Amino acid sequence: MLHIEELYIQPDATVLEAMKKLDETGQRILFVAPEGRLEAVLTDGDVRKYILRGGELEGPVSGAANYRPVSLPVAERGSAKAVLEEKGIDALPLLDKKGHILDIVFASGFDIDNRKPAGLPVVIMAGGLGTRLYPYTKILxxxxxxxxELPIIEHIIHRFRDFGCRKFYLVVNYKKNMIKSYFNDLEKDYEVEYIDEEEPLGTGGGLCLLKGKLDEPFFLSNCDILIDADFGDIYRRHKESESIITMVCAFKHFTVPYGVVDLGENGEIRAMREKPEMNFLTNTGVYVVEPRVIRELEDGKKQGFTDIIERYRAAGDRVGVYPIREQSWMDMGQMEELDAMRRKLENQ
Incomplete structure (x- = not known):
């Protein structure tokens, strides 16, 4: 169990430090509370908005935090549930008369679901050979x-189903009859439609097989990743930004385990950096896509979805980004990543 102090963050801490602490605590909120007195709150949503505004990861959390937080006097604890529901927030600090945090009431303790429904159809690209997971994929x-206890694709479907998605299109090719048999024998509260890909068309080309089937925005997902995100909020952001495609991206923080040498002219050393750190956004393989993309696809052309994105970007269409934390993304594309995903799901 966490102590309250573990959720405190100093106002001069960096946004990157806050992101790491959000991951470490497993909560979606931190409190700027010098000496225990509440000044501001910082949620993962605040961090996301800060980043989308162009904020630097090395900037102070004071630039991202909300300095008008919702709170209650500790004597009004009985009203906490109503306030959490009314404000749609995850946590509510309870304060003494001097503004010190005495307790925090979390929405999860009341079984309140603050997530926003999405309800969009979902297309899952499920036809690949899975060569990086050989020899498993020689059999399955x-x-x-x-x-x-579940196959990866059911985990993916369940994440979307929790946000009201009930229609799933599976683009299938390799060992497609096994996939069809599995879902046909499964008791489920959602609908699955199979899109047969006779020839491999890539993660983008296979979408042309959905022409005439989708006339509304949809989620697109690879079949080897899981993200822990608010799909309703992703769709809301997509519509507000008027993007043709929104890419869900995860922040990665990577430390090079070696000293790095930069060369200048004539082979001399220009600079040396000992175990430099890198921060970057990486594509998770989950998108929100407007139906126009399917209508404009060339039939039978093999292409990746990133090729489609680049074409729209070059034409001046807006492609948005929805950033999530590194710990909110799990990838099973390789053996070691598959084992890591299993361990993480076992601990949830």
Whole structure:
């Protein structure tokens, strides 16, 4: 169990430090509370908005935090549930008369679901060979490889289903009859439609097979990743930004385990950096896509979805980004990543 102090962050801490602390605590909120007195709150949503405004990861959390936080006097604890529901927030600090945090009431303790419904159709690209997971995929198609008690594709579907998505299109090719048999025998509260890909068309080309089936925005997902995100909020952001495609991206923080040498002219050393740190956004393989993309695809052309994105960017269409934390993204594309995903799901 966390102590309150573990959720405190200093106002001069960096946004990057705050992101790491959000991951470490497993909560979606931190409190700027010097000497225990509440000044501001910082949620993962605040961090996301800060980044999208162009904020630097090395900037202070004071530039991202909300300095008008919702709180209650500790004597009004009985009103906490109503306030959490009314404000749609995850946590509510309870204060003494001097503004010190005495307790925090979390929405999860009241079984309140603050997530926003999405309800969009979902297209899952489930036809690949899964060569990076050989020899598993010699026997099973990648979508049916078990992660815990369920195959990976069911984990993916359940994440979307929790946000009201009930229609799923599976683009299938390799060992497609095994995938169809699995879902046909499964008791489920959602609908699955199979899109047969006779020839491999890539993660983008296979979408042309959905022409005439989708006339509304949809989620697109690879079949080897899981993200822990608010799909309703992703869609809201997509519509507000008027993007043709929104890419869900995860922040990665990577420390090079070696000293790095930069060369100048004539082979002399220009600079030396000992174990430099890198911060970057990486594509998770989950998108919100406008139906126009399907209508404009060339039939039968093999292409990746990133090729489609680049074409729209070059034409001046807006492609948005929805950033999530590194710990909110799990990838099973390689053996070691598959094992890591299994361990993480077992601990949830």
């Amino acid at each position: 198609p990648k979508p049916l490889i078990p992660v815990g």
